[in-house]
Amino acid sequence: MTPFHYENKGLTRYIKASGCAAKLDPSDLKQSLGNIIGSNARLLSSISSNEDAGVFALERGLNLVQTLDFITPVVDDPYIFGQIAAANSLSDVFAMGAKALTAMNIAGFDKCHFDSEILSEIFHGAKSKINECGAVLVGGHTIETPENIFGLSVTGIVGDNFWANNTAQVGDLLILTKPLGSGVLATCIKGGALSLEQIKEAADLMSMLNFYAVNALQNIKVSAATDVTGFGFLGHLSEMLRDEISFEIYVNSVPVSRTAKHFANSGIIPEGSYKNLAFCEKFCSKTPEILLCDAQTSGGLILSITEKDAFKALASLKSVGYEEAEIVGAVKSRGEFAINLL
Numbered sequence: 390m391t392p393f394h395y396e397n398k399g400l401t402r403y404i405k406a407s408g409c410a411a412k413l414d415p416s417d418l419k420q421s422l423g424n425i426i427g428s429n430a431r432l433l434s435s436i437s438s439n440e441d442a443g444v445f446a447l448e449r450g451l452n453l454v455q456t457l458d459f460i461t462p463v464v465d466d467p468y469i470f471g472q473i474a475a476a477n478s479l480s481d482v483f484a485m486g487a488k489a490l491t492a493m494n495i496a497g498f499d500k501c502h503f504d505s506e507i508l509s510e511i512f513h514g515a516k517s518k519i520n521e522c523g524a525v526l527v528g529g530h531t532i533e534t535p536e537n538i539f540g541l542s543v544t545g546i547v548g549d550n551f552w553a554n555n556t557a558q559v560g561d562l563l564i565l566t567k568p569l570g571s572g573v574l575a576t577c578i579k580g581g582a583l584s585l586e587q588i589k590e591a592a593d594l595m596s597m598l599n600f601y602a603v604n605a606l607q608n609i610k611v612s613a614a615t616d617v618t619g620f621g622f623l624g625h626l627s628e629m630l631r632d633e634i635s636f637e638i639y640v641n642s643v644p645v646s647r648t649a650k651h652f653a654n655s656g657i658i659p660e661g662s663y664k665n666l667a668f669c670e671k672f673c674s675k676t677p678e679i680l681l682c683d684a685q686t687s688g689g690l691i692l693s694i695t696e697k698d699a700f701k702a703l704a705s706l707k708s709v710g711y712e713e714a715e716i717v718g719a720v721k722s723r724g725e726f727a728i729n730l731l
C-alpha cells in the first residue's frame with residue numbers, strides 16, 4: 390500500500406462573500422430546467438426523468454451518454470481534490486451502467502490566492518482517475534474565478550439496457566454501495582477537525598470510482614440505479630420513485646461512516662443536509678436521521694435488483710472493493726408513504 394500523501398494547501402478556505410446559505414433542491418431544479426430540454430425521439434433519457442446524464446441513441450444497441458459536473462474543494466490537497474472531483478463527475482456515467490470513453494476538464498481557478506502549480510496538481514489528480522477507468526482526457530477549459538471549482542464533462546457509451554433511475558420493480562431489493570457521511574466529513578475537513586487518518590478515510594471514500602460496480606454487475610440485471618450526491622441518500626432515492634411504488638428502507642442497515650456519525654452526533658452537519666431533510670420529510674413515514682439526508686460528494690450507487698439476484702450482486706460488489714455495500718431496502722407497491730423508514 391502506498392503511504393497517504395496529503396498536503397494542506399488551504400483549498401477549502403473560502404467564505405461566500407454574500408453569506409447566503411440558500412441551496413437548490415430537486416424541485417427548484419425541476420422548475421428552472423422544466424421546459425429547456427425538449428423531447429426528441431433519440432433522446433432516451435434526460436433531466437426530464439431526473440437523470441444527471443443524457444442518453445442519446447446513435448444506432449440500435451449503441452447510445453451516447455453525456456454528463457457534466459463540477460464541485461468546489463472538499464479537501465485541502467489539490468491532487469486529492471482533483472481525484473474526488475473526477476470520481477464525482479465520472480459517476481453519472483457509471484450510474485447509467487455505461488462505459489466512460491472521454492473526459493474534458495472544466496476549471497475555475499482563483500489565481501489571486503493560489504499558485505498555478507495547484508491547478509496542475511488538480512489536473513493530475515483528475516487524470517489519475519480518468520485513466521483508472523480506462524477513459525481518455527481530451528481537453529478542457531479554465532477561467533479565473535473567485536472560488537476554485539473543478540469537474541469534468543464526460544462522454545460514454547452504453548447498450549440499450551442502460552440503467553435508468555425510475556424503473557425499479559416491485560419485489561426488488563435496494564443496495565447502497567458506499568457508506569454515507571462524506572458531507573459531514575468534508576465539513577469537518579473545512580473546520581480542521583479531522584486527524585490525518587480520518588482525512589484519508591474521507592478521501593478514500595470520495596475518490597473511489599463507481600466504475601467497479603458497473604463491471605461487477607455485468608451479468609446481473611439491474612432494474613434501476615442512481616448515484617448519491619448533493620441531495621443525499623433519501624433525496625436521490627426520491628428521484629427513483631413512481632406513483633405505483635414505495636421504498637421500504639431498513640434504516641439500521643444503511644452503511645454510514647463511523648467517523649461521520651461521531652461528528653454528526655456532536656452537531657457538525659453541513660447546511661445543505663438540513664435543506665435536504667426539509668425536502669425529504671414530506672414523503673417519509675417519519676423524520677429521517679440527518680445522515681440519511683447528508684449531501685454527498687461522489688457517493689455510492691443505489692441499485693434496484695430482483696431479490697433473486699440481489700445477494701449475488703452484493704457479494705460481487707464486496708469482492709471488487711465496496712466492502713461496506715449493504716442491502717438497505719425493498720421496492721413495494723405504493724402504500725401510505727412513498728418512503729417507509731423502518
Ligand code: CO
Pocket residue numbers: 441457458477481618
Ligand atoms: Co452529478
Ligand code: CO
Pocket residue numbers: 441480481484615616617618
Ligand atoms: Co447523479
